[in-house]
């Protein structure tokens with residue numbers, strides 16, 4: 132990988148920083164944009180991100196700035212890693228600063244509330260670029276594990292396979308193994324819906340429902356993700372890949388997952404307000420469960436687990452009642 136590839140990463144949270152490390156380790160010159168100047172200064176002076184990845188030493192070829200124009204300058208890849216619901220407003224401010232031929236890369240796993248747009252669609256809309264200039268990185272990539280350089284595979288998706296291959300080369304390291312995929316719709320849906328299923332599994336874990344419940348939720352969660360994907364034109368095989376099953380298993384098994392942990396706290400009996408108060412980082416499923424359900428309704432797709440998560444998180448339904456209702460739905464064949 133040539134040293135001359137430049138990457139800007141907008142968002143110095145856990146995943147923005149960890150993926151910035153991956154790019155730097157693959158040989159790119161990386162500039163992180165941080166919202167707060169103090170964090171940018173801390174990254175540059177201590178070579179760590181004390182707020183999001185304490186104790187992890189950052190590579191020399193990664194630096195930070197609070198100036199978006201400086202971050203964006205001459206970037207071959209402009210990586211976006213802010214909470215999904217803030218992307219539109221942020222990108223509107225950054226769009227005039229972007230390097231002319233830069234490829235925009237979404238790391239985000241959410242669906243916009245109201246518009247039900249996937250993150251790549253928001254990027255196309257706001258930055259006014261064609262879909263061949265927008266890529267997505269997704270898969271089982273818990274930031275803390277990647278930052279410790281523990282091995283993981285990932286998916287780099289773009290409708291233009293040549294662009295996906297360029298990004299693949301730019302982020303391929305001995306511990307990070309990206310595969311290309313041209314099914315952007317499936318890859319993004321896999322990432323966004325797994326957060327909702329992660330909440331459901333967390334709730335079940337918090338209630339002490341056991342591993343059979345977990346296996347059942349993961350599998351039926353994947354079934355409803357696939358149904359939605361099919362209705363939206365995705366390739367169903369994408370959901371048995373890294374962006375589907377891979378990410379779902381990592382999220383639903385790990386205490387590092389914010390969505391899983393958020394659900395566990397709810398399942399243990401914390402109120403929504405108490406759970407929000409102890410959650411310091413972005414748990415995308417909390418908001419995106421509503422936009423995913425909206426998408427399902429627009430496409431006439433039944434998503435009972437997603438519906439249950441919305442009822443528990445946003446309508447105050449007690450988890451015990453929700454479990455009873457899920458289990459007493461009408462009997463049906465498995466492939467439904």
Ligand SMILES: NC(=O)C1=CN([C@@H]2O[C@H](COP(=O)(O)OP(=O)(O)OC[C@H]3O[C@@H](n4cnc5c(N)ncnc54)[C@H](O)[C@@H]3O)[C@@H](O)[C@H]2O)C=CC1
Pocket residue numbers: 142143144145146147148166183212213214215217221238239240241272273274275411412413415
């Ligand atoms: N952390 C992880 O393991 C992974 C996260 N993701 C996805 O990456 C995206 C970013 O997540 P994380 O970095 O983990 O979140 P985080 O909560 O660790 O960091 C979010 C970053 O966005 C900034 N931010 C918050 N509100 C903002 C606003 N209104 N405007 C501008 N910046 C704002 C924060 O200051 C912080 O730098 C999410 O969509 C998440 O689903 C994807 C794969 C792995």
Ligand SMILES: O=C(CO)COP(=O)(O)O
Pocket residue numbers: 240270271272273274326329378381382387388389390391413414415
């Ligand atoms: O997307 C992730 C792992 O691939 C991270 O999941 P959480 O956002 O639930 O922490």
